[in-house]
Amino acid sequence: MMKLREHISWERSGDGPGFLFNRRLGEVFGLNASSAVLLEALMEGAEEEDLVQALIERCGAQELTARGDVAAFMLSLTEKDLGGA
DSSP states (O other): OOEEOTTEEEEOOTTSOOEEEETTTTEEEEOOHHHHHHHHHHHTTOOHHHHHHHHHHHHOOOHHHHHHHHHHHHHHHHHTTSEEO
16 A cells, blocks of 8 residues: 655645645645545555545546556656655
8 A cells, every 4th residue: 555755745725636745855746636536545545446446436537547547646656756655
């Protein structure tokens, strides 16, 4: 299961999706609505299949699109050192 790194925080204001903030480097990563859905599910302990279902149910995504979006999101978290096992 992937989690956010200790030095990463999710900042939100109002109803918007917010952004991830890397406290070590001062970097900010904007989120869109589907990324926020995935991040919220991850923080609740969701596994990859749960993330796919979250996009289908909450964003109306088609299964194939949801699978691709989840894979891209997880890869992005890893490549930017925002999340890990």
